[in-house]
Amino acid sequence: MIDATRRLGLIGLLVAAAALAPRGAAAQAAQDCPRGTLDARFCDRDGDLVADTPTDPGQLVDPSVLVFAYTPVEDPAVYRSVWQGFMDHLAKATGKRVQFFAVQSNAAQIEAMRAGRLHVAGFNTGSNPLAVNCAGFVPFAMMASREGEFGYNMEIIVPADSPVQRIEDLKGRTIAFTAPTSNSGFKAPSALLASQFNMLAERDFKPAFSGRHDNSIIGVANKDYDAAAIANSVMARMVARNAVDPARIRSIYRSPPFPTTGYGHVYNLRPELQAKIREAFFSFPWDGSALLAEFQKSQPPQEKFIPITYKEHWAVVRDIDKAMNVSYACR
Structure with missing residues (x-):
């Protein structure tokens, strides 16, 4: 995976950082403890790069209602029903x-967890580092195939009948990105364009932000954008449910694979509750579920939850962020 990062290029251009303000009781006094890049509210005594569970019982929470959110990649109404069986199992x-919780943006999802309004979530690949460092997110699971295969590719797509045949042909045209926190929707393609093709936003192409991968994909199919950087796992699911006609889209670039959405909980839940949440993910019966019907459309198919660590599985994403001078500071 590190080789993939090198191919994308280690270059400090195009900073993508969110300004998230702490609110009310969520802002705690800084402790004298090791924390690395974590916000001052958190500690990382074991060096796993995620916030430790508080040792003070008074800082632990045990909500009567668990709020769950899936990353705002596509239509929230679609995914409410897709996740219902899992939420019943979690309950x-x-x-x-x-x-x-149907979140409308990556920033809103991170802020909800930071403010204590979100307890269990799936954050997209690029948002994981900011969620970990600013909101106390503790990712522990990821979807994979039955054989344990996981990952997705960033692709740059154009309308099928576009004269664009290669990335260099995009000069002077409009390229759609999703959001500044997105790995495949902004950070990875920005690093690629700058390092390998010497193409910078505003100077060489006009950037547009669609907000979500499905918006970018449909926008290219409808010729609203000359091109878009997207996660091909999202495109595969949209094609499978006839949300977009693949004959109207053509890919001109595919990256090496990245990790997919990371699932986890906020750091300050009671340890007993944390353990039950983890067990719910790994004991969920996929066969015959709406979750399987939706996510097995990905390539590779996503058919179970596997255990992961942020320190290992998100190393390639952190390397890209470092190359782009992305800050995890919460403001």
């Missing part, structure tokens, strides 16, 4: 009522 495993 049974924890003894809590589980509520779906």
